[in-house]
Amino acid sequence: MTRSISYADAGVSIDKANQAVAKIREFARSTFNERTLTEIGSFGGMFSGAFPQMADPILVASADGVGTKLKLAFETGVHSTVGADLVNHCVNDILVQGARPLFFLDYFATGKLEPEVTASVVEGMARACRENGCVLLGGETAEMPDFYAPGEYDLAGFIVGVVDKKNVIDGKQIVPGDVVLGLPSTGLQTNGYSLARKLFFEIGGYTPDSYLDELGTTVGEALLATHASFLPEIGPLLERTADTPVRSEGSFDPNGSQIPNALEDPNSASPEEPASADRSVRGPLIKGLAHITGGGFLENIPRILPEGVSVEIQRGSWPEPPIFGVMQRLGNVSDNEMFRTFNMGIGMVIMSSEEASGAILEAIPSAAKIGRVVAGDRSVTVDKA
């Protein structure tokens, strides 16, 4: 045989990969901070591991994917939001243990690299990283012929954050009588998309372009709603105990430029402020956090419950976004299955003492009391309103 075979003939273009990597570098660099000690292109990303303000720093790490929500990106051609879905999901997953994000890495795999698509995905990740005060420290772009259908890709993320040991949120202090607060999700977040797609597209016969009055938008737009990060709301409350004054104005700037990161001592803003007796209550402000992801309330809340307690959720105590009702009707899905698959409008659950809950509700106006902690066997029940 005389024809010479190259790597490109096998479906892999190192040059195209390099082209994508150049764009990725630019986006990643926009997230760098003073702790970042590396350029993308080194073998590994380097980040300062010195935490002099912390007595006992604990690194908290999590891996996640976007799941079949990616299919919506393929079907609509909108690739700029799934990166933010992934970053925000990861941020929430370590936030529930009290950690603030330090850095994030991604894995992007596709059959044939389209540099514009990759760039759009990474741009979304970089934007969300900046909004969360998190560095996009590196990642892997893999071209794998015959693994992915044309135009498709998979995307996974990996986050590392830090929390001082004394501020770890582990749920151990949750007792009967505590209350359960809920923060609104933006939609399905990143879970339940296999079922949602079946319900809308197979059973309902809709397309992503179908406009539904009940949703006030197209199905595609509703399903692509970006997974919310709860760091802006919860971050300012993280290290506070309920017996220190709660400053409801917080330290969060809605423009995203003032999100405290792990570098800063979150208590340094007002070290001299005297405790205001009438607003002081005992115990930690936030006793437990649960990110409502795959498995819904029923599987995620128990992860933070200690022995001897259960949670009763009162349905009707928060507004369920219409998308869940539409899906339930389309497939005649049982209530139990809905709550085991979807977040039902609540993206993050906070557990606190009854006394502390007022301060939290004041600091986070979008939160609602959605249930209570009772004696039990670490189970979750959902009662009709």
Place this chain on the structure above:
Amino acid sequence: MTRSISYADAGVSIDKANQAVAKIREFARSTFNERTLTEIGSFGGMFSGAFPQMADPILVASADGVGTKLKLAFETGVHSTVGADLVNHCVNDILVQGARPLFFLDYFATGKLEPEVTASVVEGMARACRENGCVLLGGETAEMPDFYAPGEYDLAGFIVGVVDKKNVIDGKQIVPGDVVLGLPSTGLQTNGYSLARKLFFEIGGYTPDSYLDELGTTVGEALLATHASFLPEIGPLLERTADTPVRSEGSFDPNGSQIPNALEDPNSASPEEPASADRSVRGPLIKGLAHITGGGFLENIPRILPEGVSVEIQRGSWPEPPIFGVMQRLGNVSDNEMFRTFNMGIGMVIMSSEEASGAILEAIPSAAKIGRVVAGDRSVTVDKA
């Protein structure tokens, strides 16, 4: 419509996922050490971030995949080695900056979960993590119907290690006259599989079961050879400077039970040992390390080269494993393309002063001198012997 639709109908089985997760927990737990502060099942994995022996700890992080080497696992049904490929690849990627691994997380995605396959993959990861003194701290198991062909999956890994700033290996001290040493790869490691599969299976007409005399094994076994970790060989030399005595017996136990991890002060073994003048030379023992992955010598060595130097590799100065010659003949592949795609038998490159190289070669008997550093523009050339 009366039929009730559940998440399982949509192709996702939370129960099966939980079954796989139970096995994963067991394997992961086998890797835990005293720095591990979490059980798998928390939202995020927790790991001590206190490094009191280090003046300025730097976290080094990297993400990687296994690439189309996974196809060999699908074709042979051997799923127990690709996890070790991934872990060892990641370990090497941070080793080149002088970092020892702390923890690893994985992302495993498949169309339909087969708990035995997942367990086999994770068992391989856990084994390699133990061998590298690295904790399997968590991961994500994703069931994504319609993303992956039946029986297929993708696998990505994320690693975090640590190095004291003064021990970072960055290549800045490489100068003309230095030497290039090579450590043998075990085969293709984890790169070039799209081309290798095309050459063997499409052009050569072989199957994974085909026995080739020249390889002394089947094509499948040769291609599945596990990516080597170079931590056992290089770890004992990491923090040493060339003007301290080099103890060629090292601190590495070939049984894998004595690999120093980041907890230990690598210099504490013999703090009182006097410098032996006749074996002392000036400068750092290891000036640069390059992991020979995708892009081969030509793209990986320049990543560590400072301005003003180039590298000349002398072909014939190390034995090229027969698999590379077989592939080159099958596809009439050019030398340049071979060296740009495959590692050609060298898995890791070490750069050191001529004076220090003797000590390295003594400590690592499998290493060979394969080239030299010359004045130049950060390029790599490969000369025929």
